[in-house]
Amino acid sequence: MSENEKAAALEVEDLSVDLRTQHGTVRAVDGVGFTVRSGRTLALLGESGCGKSMTAQAVAGLLDPVASVAGGTVRLGGADVLTMDRAARRKIAGPGLSIVFQDALTALNPVQTVGAQLGEPFRIHRGMSRRAALGKAAELMERVGIPDPKARLSAYPHQFSGGMRQRLLIAMAVALDPDVLLADEPTTALDVTVQAQIMELLDELRTERDMAVVLITHDLAVVADHADDVTVMYAGRVVESGPVAEVFADPRHPYTRGLLASVPARVGRGEELRSIGGGPPELHAIPPGCAFQARCPLVQDVCRTERPALAGTAPGRAAACHFAKEPARV
Template sequence: MSQSTIEKSASTATPVLEVKNLDVDIRTPRGVVRVVSQVGFTARAGRTLALLGESGCGKSMTAKAIAGLLDSVAHVAGGEAILQGQDLNQMSDKQRRAVAGPGLGMVFQDALTALNPVYTIGTQLGEAFRIHRGMNKKQAKAQAIDLMRRVGIPEPETRVNSYPHQFSGGMRQRILIAMAVALSPRLLIADEPTTALDVTVQAQIMDLLAKLREEADMAVVLITHDLAVVAEESDDVCVMYAGNVVEQGTVEQVFANPTHPYTKGLLDSVPTDAHRGTELSSIPGSPPELSKIPAGCVYQERCPFAAQKCRDERPALRTTADGQQAACHFPLTSLAASIENPGGTQQSDNTTRTGAHVLSEGA
C-alpha cells in the first residue's frame, strides 16, 4: 500500500460509489432465489475496497448488478447503487451505456473470453474513443497505441494489429485493464483480475492497478477470495457470506481484530508462521444453499458461538468500534470479555491473533 493511499483515509476520501440495501434475485426452476441481500458499502476515491468471501457468496453478482451486466435470469430487486450522485439502478439501458467508460470501467477475470477473437486489439481498444469521443479510426488507433504503452505492453505500434490469441495471459489481462481505464473512469471494478495467472504476473497486474488508481484518483472495487491480495493491495474490506455483508472496515481493523466469527475463521485458515507445526484450522461445514437460507443469522449453522437468538433473528450490520461493522449478535470483541474455554484461557487469546499475523507476515 503506497504512502499516498495511507494518507488518504477513509474519512477524508471522496465517496464515488455508494451501494445501499442492494437485493438481487434470480429465477430458477424451483422459484425465485435471493442471491444478494441488503448489501451496502462505499468505495472512495484513491482507495481500493475488497469484496472478500468464498466462491458463491455473491461478490461477482453484486459487481454485475452495479455494472448492469446481470444475466437475463437475474434482476435487481431493490436498493441503490449511487455513482457520483446518480442511481445506476434507476437508469435506462441507454443511460447506462453512456455512463460506462467515463464513469465506470470493469475488468473481467477471463480475458480470453472477454475479448473478441475476430477483431484486432487496436480495434477493440479504440471502440470506446469512437463511441464516446467521436474519434475516427486513425485517431482511435493512436489512442489505443498510447493505452497499450501505458499498461506496459511492448512494441505497441506493432502489437496493436495483433489478435487476442497472439498475446500471453498476462498481456491479455493488461489489455482488459487498458480497455477499462480508457476513458479515465471514476470507478473501476476488478473481478478476480489475477485468476489463472502465475504469481509473478499476478503481482505485476496488481501493481499496475495500484499505479492507475493513484494516477487517476479512481475508486477501485476488487473482488477476490485471496486474503493475501486483500492484505497487500486493499485499503478497505467488505466480507460477504451467503449473499450478505457480515463485516466491513479498513483492512487494518478487520485483519487485526476480526469481530465476526466467519471473518475470524477465514483468517485462521491461512497458513502462517504462527501455525507452523500445528494443524491448520478450517471452517466446518459448507455455506447454505441460497434457496435455503436460514431465517436467522446466515452463518448460524457453522458458527461455534450460535445461540437461540441467532436462529430466531437476522442480525443487523452494526458498528462495533472505530467505524468497523459486523452483522453479529455476539461479536467477538464482546465474547472475548465473557467467554472462557475449557482450558481456562479467555477466548480473546485467539480472537485477534490471526489477523495481525496475516498482515505482518504478508499472508
C-alpha cells in the first residue's frame, strides 16, 4: 500500500477557535483544515502567533479557559472528537491521540519520579500493577535512548539534561502506541545536535509504529528534512498546503515564498539577507480582504477587498492567493 493510499488517521475540517482578550473576542484560528495519514508527518508551519499551537491544543482538547472551539470537526479514526464527552476523550488520550510539548521541564511533574510518570499510562489504561508498569517504563526509557534505564526509574526530572527530559516526554507520549502524535515545537531550547537527535528519534518511532505525526514548528529546515506534507498558516488561516518537496520547490503564496527566501543558507556571501517586512496583523485588527496584504509585494486592489479562498493549484496542493496560479514574481 502506497503512502497516499493509507487511511486518514486525523482529519481536521473548518476548525475555528475564539479567544477572549482585552479587545473582545477574536478569531485566533479561522477555518483551518488538514489531513494526515498513518506513517506520515504533516508540518504546521508559520511565524509565532499564527495559530498553529492553538490548532494543536484544540485538536487535543487542551485549550486554555480563555479559548473555545467555535466550529469545525476533528475526526480521529472516523469519530469526531469535538463532540465527545470528557470520559470519551480521556479514553482516547494516549492510545488514540497524544502530544509532546515544547517545554519538558514544565510538562513533567517535578515531584514524581520518572518511573511513576512513565508507568502511569499503563496503570490507567491497561490496569497493570505498579511493578509491571515500571517494567514497561524501563523499556520505554531504553527505547528512547536513556542509558541505564532501570537505575534511573527513581530519578526526578530535574536530574536529567534538557535533551534527556525531551526523550522522557516522547516516551510518555508514545507509551500506548497512539494513532496520532502531536509534536508542538519538540526541539525548542535544545542545541542543534540534540535537536537533530530528537527529530531522528521521532522519525524512527513514526516508522516503527506507523503513527501519523503533526509537527508544529517555525523551522523550515526541520520541515524540509522530516515532514512529508506541509500546511502553512498566517494570521490564524491556512495560506498554502501540499507535499513539502513541491511546496518548497515552487511556492504559490507570497508568504511561503518570503519565508523560503529568508533562509540564510540560500544567501551567498556578501548578499543582503532578505526578510518579510512588517509583522502579522493583530487578531483584533485583521483587515478585510487578504490578511497578508500589508506585507505582500504582489498586493492589488482586489487583495484589499476580497478574502482569497484556499483553492487547488495542482493535484494535492492549494493556496489562498488571488494570484496563486500566476508565475512567481517575488
